[in-house]
Amino acid sequence: MTKDRFKNTALIQASLKKRYARERRFQMYGKLAVLAGFVFLFVLLFDIVSKGTPAFTQQHISIAVNIDVDALGVSSTASQDEISKADFSSLIKSSLREMFPDVKSRGDKRQLYRLVSIGAEYDLRDKVLADPTLLGKKQDIWMLAHSQAASYLKGQITRVIPEAERKVKNQQMDWLDRLREQGRTKSSFNTTFFTYGDSREPELAGIRAALQGSLFTLMVTFALAFPIGVFAAVYLEEFAPRNRLTDLIEININNLAAVPSIVFGLLGLAVFINFFELPRSAPLVGGIVLSLMTLPTIIITSRAAIQAVSPSIREAALGVGASKLQTVFHHVLPVAMPGILTGSIIGMAQALGESAPLLMIGMVAFIMDVPGGVTDSSTVLPVQIYLWADSPERGFTEKTSAAIMVLMGFLILMNALAIILRKRFELK
Amino acid sequence: MIKQLLGAMALAVGFSGVANVQAQGRDSVSIVGSSTVYPFATVVAERFGRSTSFKAPKIESTGSGGGLKLFCKGVGAGTPDITNSSRRIKKSEYDDCQSNGVTDVIEVLIGYDGIAIANSRRAPQLAISLKDLYLALAKDIPDADGQLIPNPHQSWNDINPALPATKIEVMGPPPTSGTRDAFAELALGGGAKSIPALKTLSGFDSSQEQEIKSAMEQLGIPVSVYQAYVESKGKKPKGKDIFKTVAYSVREDGAYIEAGENDNLIVQKLEANPNALGIFGFSFLDENGDKVQGSVIDGVEPSFDTIADGDYPVSRPLYFYIKSAHVGRIPGIQEYAMEFASAKAMSEDGYLPEKGLIPLSKEELAQVQADVKSLKRLEM
Structure with a gap:
C-alpha cells in the first residue's frame, strides 16, 4: 500500500513538469493569439490612417480676379438673379490667363484651367451674391485647388514619376511652384469634407450627407427596434406562459438573428417600397429594414439581461404588494437596463455598418444634397465608402480612408455613449 | 428615468410616423442603370444641380439590365425617370416596357467606352x-x-x-x-x-x-x-x-x-x-496610367482617338433612356438631358471626355441634341 502511494507520488512528480509545461504552452498560444490580433488591427489602422490623413487638409490657390461687370455680362447694379446666371467660369479662366500670360496654346490653357476646382466658380458666385459690392473690384481670391494640383501641393505626386504616367504635367508643376513661391498657395483644414455631400470631384466631396443619412437611419431604427425589442423581451420573459407556442417563437427569434442581412433588404423592397409605396432611397425605409435586422439581437440580449435580475428583487417587490406590472417597470427593468442598453448598442453598431440590405432599397446612390429629414433621398456611411472606393479618380483613395475613419469615430462615439449610459444606470 | 426614456421614444416614433404621411410626388429626377455610365451621369448631375435651380438628380448604379428592369416596371413617381445603359435596349426589354405602359421611350447615345486589356507597367x-x-x-x-x-x-x-x-x-x-x-x-x-x-x-x-x-x-x-x-x-x-x-x-x-x-x-x-492581365473600362486605364498599360489589340493601342474612330476593336456605345411620360411631370428631366447632350459636356473639349468618355462625332452629337430637344420616340 505504502509502496503504491510512493509510486503515485513519483508519478505525479514526474507528470508535474509536463503539466506545467502544458500550461505554459497554452498561455503562450494565448499571448500569440492576442498579439496576432493586435498586429492585424495595427496594420489595418495604420494603413487607413496613413492613407486617410491627407484628406483632412485642403489646398487653396490665390488668384487675382477682376470681377469685371462686362466680363460677367451683368450691369453694375445687377439683381441676385442676374448674378447667379453670370458666367463665372470664364471669368476665372481669364483671370488665370492674366496671371500666366505666357500660356498660349489651347492644350496648355486647358492644363492651366485644371489648376482650380470646378467648384471655384460656384464659390465665387456665392461670394458675389453675398456681397454685390464686390462687382467691379479687383481682388485676390482663395480658390479651391483641383484634386490633381492638390496632390502635387501635398507632395503625393512628385517629378520622380515619368511625366507620361501621371496626370499632373511638368508645366502644371512649374506653375504651382511659381504660385507657391509667391505665397499664393495655402493648406488648411478641410471643412468642405464635413459640410458638403457627395461630389464627383474629389476636392469637393464631403461626408456630411452620408453622416446625416446614417444618423436619420439609425434614429428610425432605434425608435422602432428598441421599444419593440424591449417590450417583446419583457413580455416573453415575465408574462408569457411557457408552452409550445412560446418555444416556437423563441426558436424563430434565435434563427432570425442568423438570417443574412440582404434578405431583409429584399423584404424591405417587396413590402415597404412595392406594397406600401414608401419612397425609394429614404432613411425611413432603410431604418425600418435595419430595425427588422436588429430586433432579434435586441430581444435576445434584453431577455438575457432580464433573466439575470436576481429573483429576490422580484419577490421583495411582490411581497410589499406591488403588482406584476409595477414589479417589472419599477424594479426589474431598471436593474436590467445596463445589459439591455449594451445589447441595443451592439445591434445599432451592426446596423450602422450594414450596406447590403440598403442596396435593394436604393440607398446605394449618388446623392449630392444633404438630407433634411427621414423621407429625403440619402445614403449612409458604409455605402459612401463603397462608392468612393469604386470611383476612378485617384483623389478618392484618401477620401475612402478618411470616410472609414469617420465611420469608426461614429462607432467609438456610440460605444462611449453606451458606457456612459450603463454607468449612470448602474449607480442607481 | 424609465419614464423619460419611454417619453423620448414615443416622441421619436411619432416623428417618424408623421414623416411617413408625406406626399409621394418627387421633386428630383431619379436615375438608375449601368455602372459604366454612372461616373459620367453623376458628373452631369452634379453640374446640373449646382448650376440650375433644379435639385441634383439621384443616381443609383444598378447595372444595365437591372436598370432597364426597374425602368420598364411602369409609369409613376415610384419608378425611375431615366436609366443608363452600356448597351442598346434589347427587343425583349422594349416589349416589356410597352406592356407595362411605358410606351414612349427616348434613346440618347452619349458616347463610347473602350474596354482595356491591361497589365502592370513593370511588365x-x-x-x-x-x-x-x-x-x-x-x-x-x-x-x-x-x-x-x-x-x-x-x-x-x-x-x-x-x-x-x-x-x-x-x-x-x-x-x-x-x-x-x-x-x-x-x-x-x-x-x-x-x-x-x-x-x-x-x-x-x-x-x-x-x-x-x-x-x-x-x-x-x-x-x-x-x-x-x-x-x-x-x-x-x-x-x-x-x-x-x-x-x-x-x-x-x-x-x-x-x-x-x-x-x-x-x-x-x-x-x-505583373504576369496577370486585367479587363476594365477605359476610364480606369486613363486614370491609372502610371500603374497599368493597355495592351495593343490587333495592332491598335487603346486611346481616345482610336476608340472614337472605331479603330480599337473592343469598344461599345453608351446610352441613356428617358421615360417620356414623366417629362413635364417631374421637374428637370429634359433639362438634365439637354445638359448631358450640351457641347459643354459632350463635345471633345467638354467635361465628360475629361472624365474618360469617348466623345461622339460632331454629326452624331448634332443628331442627339436634336433628338433630345424634340423628345424623339424610340421605335423598335
Missing part, C-alpha cells in the same frame, strides 16, 4: 490579336480538326509563339457586369469570327435548320444545344444564336479570374502581379 506591353484572346479565354475552342474541345491552353505561348511564356491569368468582372457582356461579345465573339467554321455558322438564318445542324456536327457541338434553345425561347435559333452560346462562354478552369465589379481592385491586383 512589357502586350500585343495581342482578338483571335489570341478568344483562344486564351473561351471555354471551348476548335482543335486541329475543327472539333470543339475544352480550352487546353495554359500559357500564352501555347497559343502564339510570339506571346510571352507566362501562365494565362486574366482578371475581369463577373457575369453580372455589362463590361463582361461587352467583352464577351466584342473580344471573344470578334476573335471567334476569325475561325472560318464558326463564322459560317454565325451567318445562317433560322430557316436554315439543316445547315446549322450540320455545321454544329462538324464543330462537335451536341444537338442538345439546339433543342435547349428551342425549348427555352420557343422558336428556332439563328446560326448567330448558336454561335453566341459557344463563343461567348468564358472558361471556368481558373485562367479567367472573376475579380468583382470594382475596377480599382483589379488595378491594384495587377500592380501586385
Whole structure:
C-alpha cells in the first residue's frame, strides 16, 4: 500500500513538469493569439490612417480676379438673379490667363484651367451674391485647388514619376511652384469634407450627407427596434406562459438573428417600397429594414439581461404588494437596463455598418444634397465608402480612408455613449 | 428615468410616423442603370444641380439590365425617370416596357467606352490579336480538326509563339457586369469570327435548320444545344444564336479570374502581379496610367482617338433612356438631358471626355441634341 502511494507520488512528480509545461504552452498560444490580433488591427489602422490623413487638409490657390461687370455680362447694379446666371467660369479662366500670360496654346490653357476646382466658380458666385459690392473690384481670391494640383501641393505626386504616367504635367508643376513661391498657395483644414455631400470631384466631396443619412437611419431604427425589442423581451420573459407556442417563437427569434442581412433588404423592397409605396432611397425605409435586422439581437440580449435580475428583487417587490406590472417597470427593468442598453448598442453598431440590405432599397446612390429629414433621398456611411472606393479618380483613395475613419469615430462615439449610459444606470 | 426614456421614444416614433404621411410626388429626377455610365451621369448631375435651380438628380448604379428592369416596371413617381445603359435596349426589354405602359421611350447615345486589356507597367506591353484572346479565354475552342474541345491552353505561348511564356491569368468582372457582356461579345465573339467554321455558322438564318445542324456536327457541338434553345425561347435559333452560346462562354478552369465589379481592385491586383492581365473600362486605364498599360489589340493601342474612330476593336456605345411620360411631370428631366447632350459636356473639349468618355462625332452629337430637344420616340 505504502509502496503504491510512493509510486503515485513519483508519478505525479514526474507528470508535474509536463503539466506545467502544458500550461505554459497554452498561455503562450494565448499571448500569440492576442498579439496576432493586435498586429492585424495595427496594420489595418495604420494603413487607413496613413492613407486617410491627407484628406483632412485642403489646398487653396490665390488668384487675382477682376470681377469685371462686362466680363460677367451683368450691369453694375445687377439683381441676385442676374448674378447667379453670370458666367463665372470664364471669368476665372481669364483671370488665370492674366496671371500666366505666357500660356498660349489651347492644350496648355486647358492644363492651366485644371489648376482650380470646378467648384471655384460656384464659390465665387456665392461670394458675389453675398456681397454685390464686390462687382467691379479687383481682388485676390482663395480658390479651391483641383484634386490633381492638390496632390502635387501635398507632395503625393512628385517629378520622380515619368511625366507620361501621371496626370499632373511638368508645366502644371512649374506653375504651382511659381504660385507657391509667391505665397499664393495655402493648406488648411478641410471643412468642405464635413459640410458638403457627395461630389464627383474629389476636392469637393464631403461626408456630411452620408453622416446625416446614417444618423436619420439609425434614429428610425432605434425608435422602432428598441421599444419593440424591449417590450417583446419583457413580455416573453415575465408574462408569457411557457408552452409550445412560446418555444416556437423563441426558436424563430434565435434563427432570425442568423438570417443574412440582404434578405431583409429584399423584404424591405417587396413590402415597404412595392406594397406600401414608401419612397425609394429614404432613411425611413432603410431604418425600418435595419430595425427588422436588429430586433432579434435586441430581444435576445434584453431577455438575457432580464433573466439575470436576481429573483429576490422580484419577490421583495411582490411581497410589499406591488403588482406584476409595477414589479417589472419599477424594479426589474431598471436593474436590467445596463445589459439591455449594451445589447441595443451592439445591434445599432451592426446596423450602422450594414450596406447590403440598403442596396435593394436604393440607398446605394449618388446623392449630392444633404438630407433634411427621414423621407429625403440619402445614403449612409458604409455605402459612401463603397462608392468612393469604386470611383476612378485617384483623389478618392484618401477620401475612402478618411470616410472609414469617420465611420469608426461614429462607432467609438456610440460605444462611449453606451458606457456612459450603463454607468449612470448602474449607480442607481 | 424609465419614464423619460419611454417619453423620448414615443416622441421619436411619432416623428417618424408623421414623416411617413408625406406626399409621394418627387421633386428630383431619379436615375438608375449601368455602372459604366454612372461616373459620367453623376458628373452631369452634379453640374446640373449646382448650376440650375433644379435639385441634383439621384443616381443609383444598378447595372444595365437591372436598370432597364426597374425602368420598364411602369409609369409613376415610384419608378425611375431615366436609366443608363452600356448597351442598346434589347427587343425583349422594349416589349416589356410597352406592356407595362411605358410606351414612349427616348434613346440618347452619349458616347463610347473602350474596354482595356491591361497589365502592370513593370511588365512589357502586350500585343495581342482578338483571335489570341478568344483562344486564351473561351471555354471551348476548335482543335486541329475543327472539333470543339475544352480550352487546353495554359500559357500564352501555347497559343502564339510570339506571346510571352507566362501562365494565362486574366482578371475581369463577373457575369453580372455589362463590361463582361461587352467583352464577351466584342473580344471573344470578334476573335471567334476569325475561325472560318464558326463564322459560317454565325451567318445562317433560322430557316436554315439543316445547315446549322450540320455545321454544329462538324464543330462537335451536341444537338442538345439546339433543342435547349428551342425549348427555352420557343422558336428556332439563328446560326448567330448558336454561335453566341459557344463563343461567348468564358472558361471556368481558373485562367479567367472573376475579380468583382470594382475596377480599382483589379488595378491594384495587377500592380501586385505583373504576369496577370486585367479587363476594365477605359476610364480606369486613363486614370491609372502610371500603374497599368493597355495592351495593343490587333495592332491598335487603346486611346481616345482610336476608340472614337472605331479603330480599337473592343469598344461599345453608351446610352441613356428617358421615360417620356414623366417629362413635364417631374421637374428637370429634359433639362438634365439637354445638359448631358450640351457641347459643354459632350463635345471633345467638354467635361465628360475629361472624365474618360469617348466623345461622339460632331454629326452624331448634332443628331442627339436634336433628338433630345424634340423628345424623339424610340421605335423598335
